[in-house]
Amino acid sequence: EDQVTQSPEALRLQEGESSSLNCSYTVSGLRGLFWYRQDPGKGPEFLFTLYSAGEEKEKERLKATLTKKESFLHITAPKPEDSATYLCAAATLNAGNMLTFGGGTRLMVKP
Amino acid sequence: DAGITQSPRHKVTETGTPVTLRCHQTENHRYMYWYRQDPGHGLRLIHYSYGVKDTDKGEVSDGYSVSRSKTEDFLLTLESATSSQTSVYFCAITRDRGEAFFGQGTRLTVV
Secondary structure (H helix, E strand, C coil): CCEEEEECCEEEEECCCCEEEEEEEECCCEEEEEEEEECCCCCCEEEEEECCCCCEEEECCEEEEECCCEEEEEECCCCHHHCEEEEEEEEEHHHCCCEEECCCEEEEEEC | CCCEEEECCEEEECCCCCEEEEEEECCCCCCEEEEEEECCCEEEEEEEEEECCEEEECCCCCCEEEEEEECCEEEEEECCCCHHHCEEEEEEEECCCCCEEECCCEEEEEC
């Protein structure tokens, strides 16, 4: 059974304090690893797709990386507006276009 | 913005009544999905569609049915709503490389 696990469940940072969120996956043939941001009361917003180990993607203060077992979302010098829940999801060879989601990390950045 | 509109955005209904949620897309995507999101469970797939009149079950399909008579519309029906179906429901589409894009969600409360 495909499984995606995110840690920590919640993370509190001071503004400017860099950190990383973890997404570990146990799946049968990874086709893609996706990161989303979700603000309260809204739908998940697409951030990145990673397809192979060693791949990296960047957007503003966020950088996503991928290994054969996990993905990291690095947040450099975060600002309060980066506060949100971050979700990762895996697409696998056996599941067609369906995604398996992790439980999310709730990030709070204090000024 | 993937042109996804969900309606209604909020609904309160009584136990035992039928409820239909609508998802409308403007970009002619083949795949459409219904997810529910609950605290402690993350996003879970209810049903999905891979074309007009082509649908299949997801992880938590019991008590739900779907229909897709046109490419742009995907309906989710709760035949007889129960309190356990109180949740936030998200519709999604996937683009060519597998990345999913979500609607704004429907908050359903069954009393």
